[in-house]
């Protein structure tokens with residue numbers, strides 16, 4: 081077996097330490113077609129050829145959803161933080177640093193395909209930073225809450241952001257340190273890059289990759305899996 085080319089290899093950080101407030105119960109423990117959400121997410125990354133290791137950022141009780149899995153690649157757990165940003169930083173500290181790239185993904189996105197993961201990693205190798213996203217195809221309007229007047233909003237160049245979001249590890253670590261030094265709060269890693277002026281190549285997802293957020297998402301995800 082040839083040694084892996086670490087210049088192109090990629091670690092994964094799966095953030096799964098949230099409170100599921102909008103769901104009302106632990107959305108990462110819910111089974112989709114018999115498999116817990118978090119386990120589906122881990123298995124998608126283990127199936128992706130570009131991924132060499134997985135760090136799961138989650139509390140101990142969620143780690144047990146993985147049945148102490150005997151996985152084909154290294155899988156480690158680390159505790160999360162107060163917000164998603166803190167959980168990502170905790171994941172960065174747990175990387176083996178045997179890769180040059182890191183894919184940060186929501187544990188609550190269990191339908192992500194290994195093919196989309198690999199496509200996003202390939203673009204990050206090319207551009208240093210890449211993120212999975214979905215083009216806006218619906219008609220958009222802006223509505224004034226005072227007089228209910230509406231106006232059309234062009235959907236050209238508009239995307240729904242998804243994950244994974246993939247970066248050179250050094251770039252992401254240094255960018256998060258910069259953001260922290262300025263006490264900035266960010267929703268995702270693309271926002272971190274915007275704060276430090278680094279462009280991110282958006283990669284159109286070819287498969288469903290919805291985030292499990294509310295009970296309605298569970299029904300939709302089950303329907304997709306049927």
Ligand SMILES: Nc1ccn([C@@H]2O[C@H](COP(=O)(O)OP(=O)(O)OP(=O)(O)O)[C@@H](O)[C@H]2O)c(=O)n1
Nearest residue numbers: 095096097098099100101102163164167187188
């Ligand atoms: N402190 C946090 C907050 C969120 N997440 C993770 O980030 C992903 C996206 O967050 P979201 O879907 O908003 O999850 P929750 O924060 O749990 O949702 P809610 O806002 O409804 O509580 C999820 O996999 C969640 O577990 C995390 O690891 N650590």
Ligand SMILES: C[C@](O)(CO)[C@H](O)COP(=O)(O)O
Nearest residue numbers: 186241242243267268291293
């Ligand atoms: C990180 C994310 O999934 C893609 O950008 C999204 O921002 C998470 O949003 P939420 O507000 O935490 O649900």
